Amino acid sequence: MSAPDNAALYRALYLIRRFEETVLEEFASGVFYGTTHTYIGEEADAVGVLSHIRDGDVVFSNHRCHGHFIAYGGDLRALFAELMGKAGGVSGGRGGSQHIHWKDFYSNGILGSTTPAAAGAALAEKLKGTGALTVCFIGDGTLGEGVLYESLNMAALWGAPVLYVVENNRIAQTTPIELALAGSIPARFEAFGIPARELDTSDVLEILPVAGDLIAEMRADPGPRALILHTCRFGPHSKGDDTRPAELVEKMRAERDPLTIHAARLKKTERTAIEDEVNAEVTAAFAAAKAEPMPEPMN
């Protein structure tokens, strides 16, 4: 594998961060409506995994989908517009924050509901002989949903080339994982004969090669795999519902910020140039979305 492009990775991480910060900052202004679930703190997961996908690979995402969508290459203006309920949004204003589809990317807001769809999509690509893989992002909360285990069973039985990425941010809405999860996460996959790798890091350079190995393995030997990423969510579950002590979140931010970790690898001037460029891009996308018309009510 060629040496990672640290500047490009930083740009990808920072793009997600600025998008999500803008969403939280602007919610109070009334330009957004409804709900949102931001990805702040978890950016290295999406960037580390989705750096390896090819055209035609399929991605399923969940309620916390903005980071996955942006790492997939999704358009910022279209995503802002969707969150604003604009006609020009990714889903024409019908879906909102959690329900977006573009090219081979699909998200849904029902936890676990995407896990069989991802197995089915992976099976379809295998039957069609396209060589495309499917990546399905889930969180620790979804480990409580029964349909996940039906999906793992069928994916394993039928050799569906799907990579289940568990982003364990250790909290489901307000419930800490200790109150919601018994037993082991990797053992859940291993019980179905699905090889699982596990990382406890927010460093994109640690996630990147492991995800790359798994995906290369899947291309050579199609079948399901799991990647368990222990991560940190810095923001609230949605908008104002963080019940964790502030000092805990501050400690996570100090120790586990994927941007801080990766920024140390860039020269200050290089980093500032990327940040300035991304800030301008996000600001322009936000303004363009804001200027768009609302949809006709009956569309």
Next chain:
Amino acid sequence: MPTVLDSLNDGLHRAFAEDERVLLLGEDILDPYGGAFKVPRGLATRYPDRVFTSPVSEAGLAGVAGGLALRGLKPVVEIMFGDFLMLAADQILNSLTKFGWMYGGPLDVPLVIRTPMGGRRGYGPTHSQTIEKHFLGVPGLAVLAPAALGDPGALLADAILRDPGPVLFVENKLLYLEPVRGAAHLPEFELEAHTLPGDYAPAYSLRIAGAPPPTLTLASYGYAAELARRAALQLAYEHEVFAEVLVPTRISFPGNAFFDDLLIPALRQTGRLLAVEEGTRPLGWAAEVLARAAEALGPQLRAAGRVAAADTPIPASTPMERAALPQIEDIVAAAVKMMRL
């Protein structure tokens, strides 16, 4: 005369032969067993790579089918008993019927979930129900139900090959062994198949041959339509009440031309509507039929009623089950009573 079971089996084989994107997933569907009710028999032998016998995982199966359909294949899922459909209900409500709309649409989700429904076989409370009413109000879901008329297999093949999906295809268990009847097999009736605008799913009308114009309209579907047909014969021969029977094969409502083109014009002539179904009485298909008729006709609708199952679970014991489910004599009695109005 082929049975409904033969016809549905033939429909599946035709769909498989016509389009190699068609797949079948379900429990116990491999030959020689060929499925609990034998509808898919022979497919696994002829198309071993396109038939996936599955674990007992209804929700997962529905979801996998969604993924297959999103990626351009045409899966058919067999749910062994209609009662088990609730295990897949979240997938139907929040994924399969949402994909085509919530992303800005249109996006095809060409999949068919087929399932046997209904009682009269002593299977008890969890293997005898008629629960499609819970799915009739789901936006974006086509619900089809063959009767023992016309070509049930063609309806199934059309649903698989022509519908952008998703489709719930409800097969009453007692229909399976009924012969499929055409006009030649029903000398006592004038049978007409109606093609409705923009719809591949036909509707049928049955009138007593050589009788005066009907004074009562019976509306029913599936096996209940077979009971309604037999009741119409009794009404004619024993009570001199001439009813017509209208039978849709599309039982979900939005854009349903059955009402505008067939039922409402019929009711303008008869003014009396008796809707017959095997599901429990409250809030079901018949309730919606009556509501639509009342909205369309107002005081022109002189009388309206329902014959349906009791609002209880289905008992296993034969006499108790018989009492809980609508019978021909219930339809006759309700019709005779209605004629006094």
